[in-house]
Amino acid sequence: xxxxxxxxxxxxxxxxxxxxxxxxxxxxxxxxxxxxxxxxxxxxxxxxxxxxxxxxxxxxxxxxxxxxxxxxxxxxxxxxxxxxxxxxxxxxxxxxxxxxxxxxxxxxxxxxxxxxxxxxxxxxxxxxxxxxxxxxxxxxxxxxxxxxxxxxxxxxxxxxxxxxxxxxxxxxxxxxxxxxxxxxxxxxxxxxxxxxxxxxxxxxxxxxxxxxxxxxxxxxxxxxxxxxxxxxxxxxxxxxxxxxxxxxxxxxxxxxxxxxxxxxxxxxxxxxxxxx
Amino acid sequence: xxxxxxxxxxxxxxxxxxxxxxxxxxxxxxxxxxxxxxxxxxxxxxxxxxxxxxxxxxxxxxxxxxxxxxxxxxxxxxxxxxxxxxxxxxxxxxxxxxxxxxxxxxxxxxxxxxxxxxxxxxxxxxxxxxxxxxxxxxxxxxxxxxxxxxxxxxxxxxxxxxxxxxxxxxxxxxxxxxxxxxxxxxxxxxxxxxxxxxxxxxxxxxxxxxxxxxxxxxxxxxxxxxxxxxxxxxxxxxxxxxxxxxxxxxxxxxxxxxxxxxxxxxxx
Numbered sequence: 089x090x091x092x093x094x095x096x097x098x099x100x101x102x103x104x105x106x107x108x109x110x111x112x113x114x115x116x117x118x119x120x121x122x123x124x125x126x127x128x129x130x131x132x133x134x135x136x137x138x139x140x141x142x143x144x145x146x147x148x149x150x151x152x153x154x155x156x157x158x159x160x161x162x163x164x165x166x167x168x169x170x171x172x173x174x175x176x177x178x179x180x181x182x183x184x185x186x187x188x189x190x191x192x193x194x195x196x197x198x199x200x201x202x203x204x205x206x207x208x209x210x211x212x213x214x215x216x217x218x219x220x221x222x223x224x225x226x227x228x229x230x231x232x233x234x235x236x237x238x239x240x241x242x243x244x245x246x247x248x249x250x251x252x253x254x255x256x257x258x259x260x261x262x263x264x265x266x267x268x269x270x271x272x273x274x275x276x277x278x279x280x281x282x283x284x285x286x287x288x289x290x291x292x293x294x295x296x297x298x299x300x301x302x303x304x305x306x307x308x309x310x311x312x313x314x315x316x317x318x319x320x321x322x323x324x325x326x327x328x329x330x331x332x333x334x335x336x337x338x339x340x341x342x343x344x345x346x347x348x349x350x351x352x353x354x355x356x357x358x359x360x361x362x363x364x
Numbered sequence: 365x366x367x368x369x370x371x372x373x374x375x376x377x378x379x380x381x382x383x384x385x386x387x388x389x390x391x392x393x394x395x396x397x398x399x400x401x402x403x404x405x406x407x408x409x410x411x412x413x414x415x416x417x418x419x420x421x422x423x424x425x426x427x428x429x430x431x432x433x434x435x436x437x438x439x440x441x442x443x444x445x446x447x448x449x450x451x452x453x454x455x456x457x458x459x460x461x462x463x464x465x466x467x468x469x470x471x472x473x474x475x476x477x478x479x480x481x482x483x484x485x486x487x488x489x490x491x492x493x494x495x496x497x498x499x500x501x502x503x504x505x506x507x508x509x510x511x512x513x514x515x516x517x518x519x520x521x522x523x524x525x526x527x528x529x530x531x532x533x534x535x536x537x538x539x540x541x542x543x544x545x546x547x548x549x550x551x552x553x554x555x556x557x558x559x560x561x562x563x564x565x566x567x568x569x570x571x572x573x574x575x576x577x578x579x580x581x582x583x584x585x586x587x588x589x590x591x592x593x594x595x596x597x598x599x600x601x602x603x604x605x606x607x608x609x610x611x612x613x614x615x616x617x618x619x620x621x622x623x624x625x626x627x628x629x630x631x632x
Binding site: 099101102121147150153154155156157159175178179181183185187189190191192193194195199202203204206207208209210211212235251255 | 372373377380383384455456459461463464465466467471621624626629
């Protein structure tokens with residue numbers, strides 16, 4: 089059974105230039121964020137999305153979460169069409185967004201989570217314990233009563249994961265979840281994700297880290313210019329150990345090869361190119 | 365099956381807004397001082413104009429306190445709600461809120477309600493200071509009428525707030541609604557009676573909901589008019605609420621779907 093299915097999905101963003109645009113020369117037209125992308129994520133597996141900036145990774149997550157609706161094609165989550173059955177989809181999906189500031193700055197971490205737990209229909213009887221559990225799980229128990237405006241980027245990021253987990257989602261979307269974490273926390277985060285997978289949660293994760301992709305992914309897809317350039321499934325044994333060295337997923341070299349194979353023709357504008 | 369009631373959700377939203385407001389400590393104190401200063405200014409304005417001026421048959425100070433207090437409540441409620449939406453857009457909270465299990469129209473309506481609840485405290489202080497401290501005589505106020513006019517006016521203002529939020533998401537300019545409401549304030553009978561306007565402007569004033577809110581509120585609170593005597597205001601406001609509340613929610617839902625399609629939910 090597939091938890092998430094993309095069936096020939098296209099997503100465009102139209103830019104309407106300003107009035108009297110000759111004054112500022114803003115670029116108009118449309119940007120194709122995803123172009124006829126088809127993919128499946130089986131229940132209980134982790135799909136890792138790799139790709140350069142602007143390749144369509146976050147758009148893919150937003151389409152699953154119903155933040156966006158596809159222009160063409162169909163996205164289904166546990167059999168529900170995101171365009172038609174948004175409410176059903178939202179009850180199943182937890183999304184840790186990359187925007188770290190998406191909290192109420194003058195509420196504490198506990199107050200923020202409690203607020204979102206109410207909106208996520210976590211019952212009153214369970215709520216306090218659920219919030220406490222997610223705070224502990226993300227290592228924020230000691231900062232629970234601190235206003236989040238005083239948080240560091242890494243703490244925001246952990247709080248974002250805690251929020252996404254509040255409803256114990258069937259599908260967890262993680263947008264560059266370790267971007268601001270220290271290396272130690274990041275390396276503890278990967279086995280944590282594998283543990284969620286073994287509990288039946290489906291995970292879709294975007295990252296720029298080959299190490300993260302290797303540590304978490306059951307399948308890895310590479311997006312480039314809105315197109316799905318390559319996708320590969322990696323067989324894993326039952327991962328119970330927290331030691332990444334015993335991880336029988338793909339090696340970092342395999343992930344790198346997959347990534348660069350998808351962009352061999354080097355069609356991008358290269359960033360930070362050094363002089364030859 | 366719903367596991368968390370609407371009341372619980374409303375309480376959570378109000379709690380969030382109250383906590384946020386009181387944690388802006390200086391802002392909270394300054395707005396309280398502002399309310400008191402306005403009442404005192406009205407007291408001296410009424411004294412300067414003299415006791416002979418009794419618009420709609422009531423003391424001018426009472427006319428100002430009820431008119432300005434209630435008008436400010438309705439307009440700043442819309443403004444506060446719009447600010448909440450704008451802040452949520454800028455921080456990226458809006459997108460996250462709209463992916464929770466709570467349906468967006470419910471969420472937006474409850475948030476709007478909370479914004480008005482915050483301004484209710486201002487109104488209470490305004491009226492308490494104005495009517496009690498300065499001892500304005502109330503002639504057997506019709507409390508049922510006051511409540512009815514208040515609820516109907518609130519429903520219309522909530523709808524305006526939802527319209528403003530929808531415009532904010534659609535074209536990033538929800539402040540147009542505030543501008544429209546603000547630009548017609550002199551027609552609504554806030555500082556002087558509508559009867560002082562020329563006939564064509566009186567006709568325009570009749571189409572503005574706040575005009576009926578203020579007339580009804582003054583009639584019920586200051587003149588003690590019975591509910592049948594308030595019928596024209598009650599009917600007008602009921603009709604407006606019946607039309608505007610569903611229309612604003614339908615418009616908001618449409619805008620939301622458009623925002624999801626165009627990816628502009630958090631554009632500001």
